Amino acid sequence: MKLFLKFDFTKICNTILQEKLNACNFKFQQTAFGEVELLEKVTREQLDAFNSSIEDYGIYVIEDAKKIMVQKIKDAITDMVFNEQNNINVNTSVFLAEKLDQNYNYLSNLFSEITYTSIENYVILQKIEYTKILLTKEELSLTEIAYKLNYSSVAHLSKQFKNTTGITPSAFQRIIAKRKGNSIE
């Protein structure tokens, strides 16, 4: 028998994080997604112990200032793409500059330097990743997805999907379905 699961990633991440912080007896306040303020001084040893306790979950403390900013940009993009309330027709550059209170050119250059891709490409990649999830897990039609993600037309979404992945949305759906079929036996 095979079970197919759906995850609430934000909830999973926050729950694990809180459990691990509590286990280390840290007094903390969560200030934003992926951001925690420690309310008492901790030693390097305590921090190292915390780091190794979260590593197995694929959670890492970022210590490099540039990488912290890049992670904030990524989180803001994920929020923009995945949260429908934000899906008003606002420009990515305006959205990021306002949300992070920084000049967009600065953000854009920093992002390219660290990730080897542009903010624009990253936004497209995230939108296509979301499309993939909606196609296979929620079984929405491409028309519904185009509307949900604010594309001007289905053709536009379809073309961007093909340009990004090299395959059509229907081929993607077919391949994922066949993979599942294979493993059920």
Add this chain to the structure above:
Amino acid sequence: MNKEYINIALADDDEDDRFFFTEAFEELKIKNKVTTFKDGIDLMLHLEQESNVLPDLLFLDLNMPKKSGIECLKEIKLNTKFKDLIIAIYSTSSSEEDVEKTFVLGANIYITKPNDFEKLKKVLSEVVTTNWQYHTSGLNKENFLLRL
């Protein structure tokens, strides 16, 4: 995920192809280490050796003597030790049948070998850049399909 370079492996029986592949990676911005294997048997022996570091990204030629790319792909997919491996098919074939078959078997990337070096560099750079985003942003690798 915290390390700053990417481990790449290629199994290809054609010596020239291995040479150009390695050359193309030398000019890439993302730091990388490339290891090449002359056939599928050579590759699988390396992967199964406990002490060896597994590659992050593995390129498989389809037509190789002794053990083909498809056979390697099937073996790799059966072994949970290799579950984090991203597999790219690197072949002269551009048949849609080969593309779909290998994707269904679990490959993430399918590249038809370009015939000039500049194109090769461009294609490999795109593969590695996209892979890097999956690698560093915690994207779902099950949904990682790329055809170039």
